[in-house]
Amino acid sequence: MSLDPAYLDYPLRKRGMDHGYYPYSNLFERPPLAWPSGKAVAVAIVVNLEWFPILPADKPFRAPGHMVTPYPDYRHYTAREYGTRVGFYRMLDAFAKVGARVSVAANGAIAERYPQIIADILADGHEIVAHSTDMNGTIASGLPEDEERALIAAALDALERVTGMRPRGWMSIARSQSFNTPRLLAEAGLAYMADWVNDELPYRFETGAGAIVNVPVNHELSDRQIVTVQQQSADSYVEQMMDAYALIKSEASALGASRMLPLNVTPYVMGLPYRIGALERLLGWLANQDDAAFHSLSEIGAALR
Amino acid sequence: MREGEKDPGLYDFRPYRGRPKLAWPDGKQVAVWVSPNIEFYELDPPANPHRKSWPRPHPDVVGYSHRDYGNRVGHWRLAEAMSRHGFPGSVSLSVAMCQHLPEVVADAAARGWEFFSHGIYNTRYSYGMDEAQERALIEDSIRTVREATGQTIKGWLAPALTHTPRTLDLIAEYGLSYTCDLYHDDQPGEVHVKSGRLISMPYSLEVNDHYGFFVYNMSPRDYADTLIRQYQRLADEGGTVMCIPLHAYLIGQPHRIGPFEEVLRHIAADGRAWITRSGDIADHYMQQVAA
Known part of the structure; x- marks a missing residue:
């Protein structure tokens, strides 16, 4: 038994990364960035607002959180809808209470089906990030390029029709991309991606x-990872976010640098009655930190220019 | 090993009860070594017929970028915390890091850390290699680490824990003294090899940060508590080895490094630990105990 000799060839084994997307860079040797607030730590709240068709598609893969049981999967279809109808409004109220402007990564289907939600998001001054068409709109290598281009355009068009603005940012479902995705996002005129x-x-x-x-x-700091995947409590999630903030703030202070803390939350996870109080407690605690300010992904991305 | 037999014949059975106690330097009770895995995962590696590199089609964006976080962010955070509390690292190294990101390797070397081989990339597996291919992998590892750091590797942790039936014989033949791939004991012990002398170095999957966070789904504070319990027990028993195997992309996360630093503080303050490197433990053991 032996392996194809090519398996022991390493054509990309040289200085730097094994691709041309970005050069290596040590976070702690980076030129400083400044957030619009001038605060040391930008807290970036990103809410995933998603519509799961009761007919799931598995090409190229089935989205996390999608249908589980044989058709018709009432339990997952309606539990996800609960997040959108109820949990998300609890979150909007919680954000308003602390004056947080957040980024809502919304499926195009949310705008098409529930334009009132989009109006409510915009009325509170939040940002809309394009998050594919619906939860059947997953991307991975194997998805033909023309289909992927059309999917990105459809998501942007659906959101623009309702908001009146072309989204500036993109977040893929499960952060999953093909080798074409970054180029297609740039060609679509998007300023940033969050994958x-x-x-x-x-x-x-x-x-x-x-x-x-x-x-x-x-993703390690997301409620999906900590609560859904790792099965930890809402209180543990809050404690972990507070620990993360303390660490990031201490590094920012020591270096005189600015940093970001991304809080990726999901209405059908943290928007439940027994968990929302923990999220409210976290938001109140963050709002009281002298060195923190809430910023949208657009504001954070724009700080680079 | 005895290939194809039910008992691979890796070592003799030696029950824990009644062993002569191992003595560590200065009367210390437990040899503690911290093992950061410094790894390079390829974005688009060739396929090994026996195991997929990534669970998803390439590019596996989260899988790849999560690992890359370790080299851009986590390493620097973890290394500073270890240095603050006087812990050297014993690095399980994807040796291609010496070509790709030599600044990370140089930083570890400058801190007095030891390197042993964890293969070329953590996306290239030993499964299916013939003897010549496996020799090339071992020779590449020895040569690459020597050229980059001046160190001669003493140990081996198979790339992504992928082995062949001849790996242990070969690394012993090349003069390596310890393997981190066997999990049968809390003390070093002899491994049966065709030539040379090879010992097993207690590593740990059970208290590996990957197991802690993704097999046992621990919170950062639960994982820290687990390490302290592991330490307390092994120090109480004495003559033991405790390894803390880490990945900077996991333990270097902002919600985890703070609780972990409390573990380092606890062990450093306890006074019973010989805080050292795997190679130093192997050297000490091999001098103290006849093969």
């Missing part, structure tokens, strides 16, 4: 069709 989780500051990402900014929204 790559390799950093704690925005950075430039070369696509082959010009640069786009990647604003990292750390």
Whole structure:
């Protein structure tokens, strides 16, 4: 038994990364960025607002949170809708109470189906981030390029029709991209994407069709990861976010640098009656931190220029 | 190992009860070594017929960028915390890091950390290699680390824990003294090899940060508590080895490094720990205990 000799060839084994998207960069040697508030820590709240068709598609993959049981999966279809109808409004009230402007990563289907929600988001001054068409709109290699281009355009068109504004940012479902995605997003005129989780500051990402900014929204700090996947309590989630803030703030202070803390939350997770109080407690605590300010992903991405 | 047999014949059975106690330097009770995995995962590696590199089609954006976070952010955070409390690292190294990101390797070397091989990339597996291919992998590891750091590797942790039936014999033949791939004991012990002398170095999957966070789904504070309990017990028993195997992309996260630093503070203050490197433990053991 032996392996194809090519398996022991390493053609990209040289200085730097094994791709041309971005150069290596040590976070702690980066030139400083400044947030619009002038505060040391930008707290970026990103809410995923999603519509799961009761007929799930598995190409290229089934989205996390999608239908589970044989058709018709009332339990998951309606539990996700609960997040949109009820949990999200609890969150909007919680954000308003602390004056937080947030980024809502919304499926185009949310705008098409529930324009009132989009109006309510905009009325509170929040930002809309394009988040594909609906939860069947997953992307991965294998999705034909023309279909992916059309999916991105459909999501942007649906949101623009209702908001009157072309979204400036994109977040893929499950942060999953194909090799074409960054280029297609740049060609679609998007200023930033929020899929790559390799950093704690925005950075430039070369696509082959010009640069786009990647604003990292750390999946490890998301409620889906901590509460849904790792099965920890809402109180533990809050404690972990407070610990993360304390660490990031202490580094920012020591270096005289600005940093970001991404809070990625989901209406059908943290918007439940027994969890929303924990989120409200976290938001109140963050709002009382002298060195923190709430910023949208657009504001954070724009700080790079 | 005895290939194809039910018992691979890796080592002799030696029950824990009744062993002569191992003595660590200065009367310390437990040898503690911290093992950051410094790894390079490829975005689009070739396929090994026995195991997929990534669970998703390439590019696996979250999988790849999560690992890359370790080199851009996590390493620097973890290394500073370890240095603050006087812990050297014993690095399980994807040796291609010496070419790709030599600044990370140089930082670890400047802190007095030891390097052992964890393969070329953590996306290239040993499954299916013939003997010549596996020799090339071992020779590449020895040469690459020597050229980058001046160190001669003493140990081996198979790339992504992928082995062949001849790996242990080969690394012993090349003069390596310890393997981190066997999990049968809290003390070093002899491994049966065709030539040379090889010992097993207690590593740990159970208290590996990957297991802590993604197998046992612990919170950062629960994981820190687990490490302290592991330490307390092994220090109480004495003559033991405790390894803390880490990945900067996991433990270097902002919600985890603070609780972890409390573990380092606890062990450093306790006074019973020989805080050292895996190679130093192997050298000490091999001098104290006849093969």
